Amino acid sequence: MTKQASATATSPLSSRSAAPDGLAQGLETAFLAVRNETERRAAPLSPEDQQIQSMADASPIKWHRAHTTWFWEQFLLGEHAAGYRPFHPDFAFLFNSYYVSAGPRHARNHRGDITRPSADEVGAYRRYVDAAVVKFFREAGEDELRALAPLVEVGLNHEQQHQELMFTDILHAFAQNPVYPSYDKDWRFPAATRTGDHWLTLNEGIHTVGHVEDSFHFDNEKPAHRALVGPVKIARNLVTNGEWLAFMRDGGYRTATLWLMDGFAAASKEDWQAPGHWREVDGAWQLMTLAGVTPVDPDAPVCHLSYYEADAFARWAGKHLPTEMEWEVAARAGQLNDAFGIVWQWTRSSYSPYPGYRAIEGALGEYNGKFMVNQLVLRGSSLATPDGHSRVTYRNFFYPHHRWQFTGLRLADYV
């Protein structure tokens, strides 16, 4: 899945143009940093690792590396770099994800069937496009770069979204392997912050929500608007594995009355008895992580939950999930522990357009708007989110049965 952005988004041009080396150098530096991070994340993976597509929702690492490259070729070089020649005539078909406006594309659920180009050839594709983009930055005029900077920002943020998916997708693939490989044996789950004052109270008030600052954002964060929030209490802390184990011991996964009907159907069909990537060995629960299998730490935030599970847990606990507006107001006040950097947090808000939202014209208008139905909003960011990619107004979204992402929850209450 990719998520969307806006070519009308405000970019931090003022800071870049004020840099000593100017706008072109600023764009080149930012571009190469993001491109290198993609390759850094792929580096520990063999060509075989990069080939696997362990389910339709996940994509091969090789595909992520190629698709993010196609994005630059399609939307920057192809439209704005005079005389640019695509690296290969078939790659637009193979590596377009869902952009109907950009032409026909290979079926998403068959991305793992594509053994050629090889991982090495995708590396050559990346280097070819990197060189072309850098050449473009260096040769374009200041006015053209200023006009295209918002598009470049979309490309950078798009690639960062795929960097997160690279971790979630390879973890899902490794979790299917009976010998449970590690991506990085030294990786550790981030430690949670806990404070004694568990509940944050938000009094009733009208707040501005959505993106208002002069900085990059995706189009789904706009228009900013006023919303009535509270009175509500929001948990400062994330729900932990220990709390989740209590839900499990109490028969949470078997008690239909705790679940939405669709949720219990999904749990029954998939035989969910614990969060995603958990397994029970000799009576002890283990968690598949980027470091391989580890014991479940009762103090760590629970992870790999579907919306259905988060909703059932909240009902079992006699609480609720917060709305995305409640989350945003609390997070903006800096009052939530681990709002960012460990697990995305399910809210009970449907992923819908903000009042007055319209997708932009053209292919990039397909980035976010066409997904605004049947999904739920998650807020914050996760341990897989690249540095500099998260913000308080960021709206992530997944279908309610999805649980291969780094997803957890915090509770709300209205008493």
Ligand SMILES: [Fe+2]
């Ligand atoms: Fe994408």
